[in-house]
Amino acid sequence: MKRKLHIIIILVSIALVLLSVTLLDKKSITKNTLSYITTQENFVAGKPIAIEFKGSFENKPQLYIIHSFGRTLLDGILKKDIIQFNLPKNYYNKTSLVSWFLIENNDEKAKGNFQIIPNDETKTNLESYLGPPSTLVGDGHFTMFVTIPTDNFDNPKFTNTEVAIKHQFLNTIATDNEKTKDFIAWKNIYAPTKSGGVLISASCNEAITKEFDAVIYPSIATDFTIAYKRNHEFADGNQITRLTTSILKDKFGNTVSDGTMVTFIIKNKENVLLKTFGTTIEGIATGQILHPEKENSYIVKAYVNGISKSNSIQINYKSINPTIAYSFSKDNRTISVGPIKSFMNQIVPDGIKVTLRIYHNDTLVETIIEDSNRGKATFYLSPEFYKEKKYSFEIETLGKTIKKAEKNVSNK
Incomplete structure (x- = not known):
């Protein structure tokens, strides 16, 4: 009895194995009935791209596309046992590595990729592009010129596409043949030791860029000298002394560039x-x-702040020893x-400053300053503020001082 039972179990097991093999074989056949007709691996940008499959489909499948332009799900055109998927224009116009997945009943039936x-x-x-548009002369300064060659669909050209970059300075014209890498070709244009424009x-191919220009500015100023010029040497408070630098x-x-700021420091x-x-x-x-x-x-010295300095010069001014007339009113309140x-x-x-110092009992009461008008200045002592009977005065202008003895001041 046990022997018969053992034989029955063995026979059932064999039957199950044969059944599974049969089912697996059928599944493989079903998968093998689908074929990818489009064998092309590279497509040229701007030309329509169609992806075709042949096989039997239970439901109309869709093609899922991953492109540098974006991702999308395409519906196909089914004709008997062939289905065709056409890429949208905005996809096939742009270069990219495209990955695709054939989806049927939410199941991935096939996948692959191709290149545009x-x-x-x-x-x-x-x-x-050129940048920076200006730089200083020499010392390793440079401006970088970058160019991107593209096709008519704005796709960067192949790596190692040759670009001729020309640059001119004064009487020299140079040409450098650069090859594209990572889509661009570039050249560092190093500044000469002379200022000017490059x-x-x-x-x-047949494409030519417009003319770009880079300005090469002079470098920072070195030490320099200064001098002065004036009409006369008198301290008249009116004339101008002009300070000038060397070049x-x-x-x-x-x-150096126009507009470089120079500071003249003067110490009296x-x-x-x-x-x-x-x-x-x-x-x-x-x-x-x-x-x-x-x-x-x-003593005068000039600086280009934090950069360079000049020599020191001394400018002397002589006193003009002016003649000063003055008079007092009857009540001595108007001078x-x-x-x-x-x-x-x-x-x-x-505009010459005239100073009047007012003293009472040798104590300075107030200092009044007026500007000259036609060579004259007038001072008035108001009784409301100057209530004492006697004051003494001191007049100063253009470095000369006149002292006047004590005066009786009327309070009427």
Whole structure:
């Protein structure tokens, strides 16, 4: 009995194995009935692309596309046992590695990929960029010229596409043949040691770029010298002393760019610091200082801030020893100063400072300053503020001081 049971189990097992083999074979046959008709691996951009399959389909399958332009699901055109999928125009116009998956009843039936390559049959276009558009002379400074050759569908050309890059400076024209890598061809245009403009262009096949230009500016200024010029040496508080620099140049001998700021630092004999500024025109900067109103001596030095400096110069101003007339009113409350006469006995210009110091019992009460008008200045002592009976006065202008003894002041 046990022997019969054992034989029955063995027979059932054999039957199950044979059945599974039969089913597996049928499944393999079903899969093998599907074939990928399109054998082409590379397609040219801009030309329609159709993907075809042959086989028996239970339901109408779809083709899932992964493209650099995006992803999409395509419906096919079924004719008997052949189904055809047509890529949209915006997909087949762009180069890419395309992966596809044939989907039926949410099941992946087949998969593969193909390449869309640039179209060399169309005209070549060049997209070009230059940057920075300016740089300094020498010292390894450069501007980079980058160009991207593309087909008529804006697809970058094949790697190692040759591009001729030309650049001109003064009487020299050079051509460099560069090959594309990672879609672009580029060239570093190193700055010469002379300032000026560099013209750059590129060509590929029959395509030519427009003219690009890079400005090569002079480098930073080196040390320089300064000088001064004036009409006379008198401290009249009116004339102008002009400070000028030598022609500022960089270390390569180029005249620095117009507009370079120069600061003139002036120290007088009281150690007071003054400043004036100038910007270069054709390499020369000019600053102006007003003559002092009394004898003085100026030490002047100029700087291009943080870059270069000049020599120091000394400018001396002589006192004009002016003639100062003055008078008091009957009540001594109005003091008229002038006319004030300068070094040629001429009336001083308008705007000269006239100082009146008022004392009571040798104590300074107030200092009043007026500007001259036609060589004169007038001071009035109001009874509301100056209530004492006696005051003494001191008049100063253009470095000269006149002291007046005590005066009786009327309070009427």
